[in-house]
Amino acid sequence: MRTRANEYVSRRQALRSTAAFGAGAALAGAMPWTTARADSPAITMWWWGEQELPGLQAVVDEAVAGYADAAVTTMLQDTAVVISQFQTAAAAGEAPDIQFLWNGIYHMESVWLGYLQPLNGLVADQVIKDSSPTLLSNFGGQTYRLGWYPLPMIWIYNKDLYDQAGLNADEAPKTWDEFLDACDKLKSKGFAPVGGGIQDGYWGEWYFGHALAQNADTAGEAIDLFTGDRDFRDPKYHEHWVRLEELKKLDFLNSEMSSTELYPGIDLIVAGKVGAGLSIGSRLPADSKAIGGRIGTMVMPVYGKGKLAGQPIFDSQGLGISAVATNPEAAAKFLEYMQAPAQLQSLHEKTGWLPANVNFDASVITDAAVADMWQRWGMSPNIPYLANMVPGQFYEQALLPAAQQVVEGSITGEQAGEMAYNVAKEWREFNPDIVENYKKWAIDLAG
C-alpha cells in the first residue's frame, strides 16, 4: 500500500513540477493563456465514470477548461482502485481535493475513517439537495456527496413480446400476481418470461436492492439486518429469495441465466429473447433506440407490505471533498460550478445520459421511454438503493452467492436467508468497530 502511495506521490510531484514550469513560463509571458490563473488556487480531482458513461471525460475536460476561478488537475481512476487509492492517499495526507464517490457504504467507510468532510456549510444547501445525493450520503446529520449523474434502478420489459403474448404492453404488471400471470402467458407463447444473466453475480445485487425494499418501512430497517437487531431468518427478510425461487420453480427464468453475465443478459430482453428483467436507467437510451422505443419500464411488481414497496429506486454517482483538501472552499465552488445549468446540459450532450440534478431541463430528452423514466424515477418521490448499504463481506459471501444458487436451484429461498444470517453474523465478528458505525448510520436512514 505504501509503495502505491509513494508511486502516486511521485506522479503528483511530477504534475506539480509541470504546473510550476507552466506558471513560470506564463509569468515570463510565454504562455499568456495561463496568466489569468496565476493567482487562482490549484485543486485536484480524482474521478471515475468514463468506464460506465463514455463521454464523461469530455464533460470533465470542458468543465475544467471553462472554469476560471481555479486551476483544476484531474485524474481518471481505474475501477479496481477507486476506493483503495483514495483511502491510501488520504491516510498519507495526499488525497485529492475532490474525490469521486460511489454511494452508500462505498464512501461511508471513508467518512468513518475521517477521510471526507461534510459538504454542509461549504456547498449551498439548495445545491446539495438539487443534486440528488440520496439519503445514503448522510451520516451524523451531514451530507458527504453531491450527486453527479443518476442511476435509476429499473425493471424493463419488451413491449413486442408482451403484445405477442396478448398482454397490454402499455400497462406493466403492478402486483406480483399480475406479474406471474404475465409470465405464464409469455411462457405459453414460447418466450422466457423473465431473467437475464447472473454468472458474474451483479444481477443478484440488483435483485436484492429491488426486493429487500418490499418488506421494509425505512432504509434503516435494512441496516438492522447487519447489526443483528433484525434477522434474515425472519421470513419477511428473505421473502425476496423465496419469490426468486418461485420464478425458478415455475420455469419462468431463462435457461442460460446462470451462465450469462449481467449486461449480455439485459441484451436478451432487448433482443426479444426474454420478456422482462432488471436493468439500469443509464442503459435505457441505447436500449430504447435499439428496439424503436418498444421497451417499457416498471418498478418491481409488489408482493411485500413494507412502506418502500412499489417505490421507484434512485441512486446516483457523486463527488465529495476530502478531509485533507488544501482549499475546500475552492473545491466546493468548483463542485457548485459543475451543477450549473450549462454543465448539466454539457453532460447530457456529451454522454447522451442525464445529470442527477433536478434542475436539468428535461424537455430536451427526445426518447419517450427515457423521458417517462426520468419523470417517474428522477422527478417523483423515490427511495434509495438498499444494496448500497450492504457490507462488502456480506456482498461477496452472501448477497451474490445466494441469488446465484437460488437461480441455479441448488438452495431454497429459506436456505438463502440462513446463509445471509450466518454471513451477517460473521461480518459482525470480523468488524466489531464498523458495526458501531452502522448503528449510528441507521439513525440517519430511519427517516
Added chain:
Amino acid sequence: MNQGSRIAPYAYVLPLVALLLFVFGYPVVRIFEFSFKMVRGIDGPWIGFRNYDLVLSQPLFWESVRHNLQLLLAVPCMVVWSLLIAVVLFDRLRGWKLYRVVLFLPYILAVPIIAVVMKKMFQFNGPVNEVLRWIGLDFLALDWIGSTDVALWTVMLLIIWRESALGIILFLARLLALDESLIESAKLEGASWWQRLRYVIVPQMKVVIEFYVVVSVITILSSVFSYVYMIGGGRGGPGTSTTVVELYIFNALIRTSLPGIASAVSAMLFLVSLLLIVPLFAVRRRANEEEVA
C-alpha cells in the same frame, strides 16, 4: 585466498540482494505485521492471533482450501497427458513440429484471453452444448460455468489444457536429449511401444517429471487466480463454488476492506509454498548430481 578476495563475491551480489530484500523482503515483513493487526485504511491496532482465529473458523476459508486441493487432481492428469503427447511427438509423426507449436500455443496466450473464449464456448446455450445436443448427447450438455456442481471441474479442464503445454515442451526436450540407442536396442529386442515407454523412457525422465509435478503443485496452490477469476465471473462463483485461497485473499483485501485478514491468509499461503519449494530444490539437486554422475 586473501580476505579481500573472499569478500569480493559478496560485494558483487550485494546490490541485487539489497534490491531483492527491498522488493520482496519488505512486503513480506509488512504482510506478517498486518496479519496481527486490525487494519483500517493503512494501519491499525495489534490484535494478536485474532485474524488467524477468524480465518480458521470461517467455513468459506476451508471451502477455498478444499477447492485448491480438489484442483490438485489436475496434476496427475497433466503429467499423463503431457507425457503421452510428448512421446507421440517424439515418434516424429508427420507434421510433429507444427503440432508442437500448436500444443504450446495456449501456454503463451494470456489466461484471460483463453478464459473469455472458453466461457463463450461453455455457456449453457453455447457452441459446446449445441454440438452435444446436435449429436444426441443431451445428457452431457451441462451448465459448465453456471452450475455449482460443475464449474470447478470446468476450471480444472482449462488448467489441464493450458498448463499441460509446459509439460509437453519439458518432456519433449528431455526426450530429444535421451540416448536413442537405448530405445533402438529395446526395439530390436522386440519391446512393444508400451514396454519401451514403461521400462526405457519413463525411468530416464524421472527427474523432469518430478520437477514438473512440484512446479504444477505450486501452481495449483498459489497461481490459479486468473483461471477462477475469469471462469467464476470474477467472484469465485457460481455461489462460492470456484473460490480458491488466492481469490479469498483478493476479496478480503480489495472487496471487503480487510487487509489484516488478507495478510493472515497470505502469510499462511506463503509458508505452505515455502514448504513445497523444499522438494523442488531437492529434485533439482538430484538432477545436478545425476548429470555429474
